[in-house]
Amino acid sequence: MTDERPARAAGLRERKKRRTRDALLRAALLLFISQGYENTTVDEITETVEVSQRTFFRYFANKEEVAFAVQDLVESHFVAALGARPAGEPPLAAMRGAVLAAWDTLDEALSEVVPVDLYMQAYRLIESTPALLAVHLRRSTELEERIARLVAEREGLDLDADPRPRIAVAAFCGVMRVTGRLWGQGEDVSVTAIRRMTEAYLDQIGPALASDWHRPAPVEGG
Structure with missing residues (x-):
């Protein structure tokens, strides 16, 4: 035995x-x-x-590594959600669905490590601390490349020959940076608040790039 x-x-x-x-x-x-x-x-x-x-x-x-340890988990959680999206889903729709699904399951993903509320406060700290924000922006560039490679694989494209995955990911990640900054400046630091803002801003990518800007953008909830 x-x-x-x-x-x-x-x-x-x-x-x-x-x-x-x-x-x-x-x-x-x-x-x-x-x-x-x-x-x-x-x-x-x-x-x-x-x-x-x-x-x-x-x-x-x-200290820097410990400050971003949970962020590593969150980013990996999003990448896993993106990898699980339906194969036929267009890139921007897949990224949108993945980030919303990641927010919806964040509590479960982090529960064994830290309370989700503690992570949200730490994320706000990163957004408001110059030394950490600089690192966050550098890490975001690295994450963009990781996501672009995943998108290229999903679409069966050669990332070095076709610029579209990097362009789509740059647009998506630009929205994520904007929402993160604005959420961090607000009073509501809940997951619900950043999820709602993320969804509203992602839905503006298409209109922002293709519509006539002389017309006012639709107001959320209007």
Whole structure:
């Protein structure tokens, strides 16, 4: 009979490591939100969780990495949703459907790591902290390329020969940046608020590019 104890022990170690990483992540985000990213030290994060600096650096290279750890999960959640869209769906429709589906299932996707409300506050922090926003914009460029490659694969196109996937993704991601910034400046920081704004702004891509701008844009809910 196979001895299952080593496998169980390995599983316990992995769960313990995951709990420690998640505790550091939650502590860091709470400190960033309460006293500011720049004003928070690694020492304060580790003291909150009662672990050593060495433990912190076992999981995160620096404060920047921990600040964007949940954003990594959210972006991967969106990419997975995009990959799951129907094959015949046009690119912009697929991206629109994927981002709305990702917002609808965000709580479930993050529940084992951080509360969704904590992530939304952290996302607002990124949008309002110059040092983090600069990193966010750089990361967004990298994400755009990742999405463009996925769109090209869905459409059976050579990304290096056909500019359309990058153009479509640039339009989509431009809308996402606008909605993220405007949502971050508002009073309602809920998932519902950013989802509603995202949907309304994405629906304006076609009219904005093709219609007569001398006519006023339709007002949401009007």
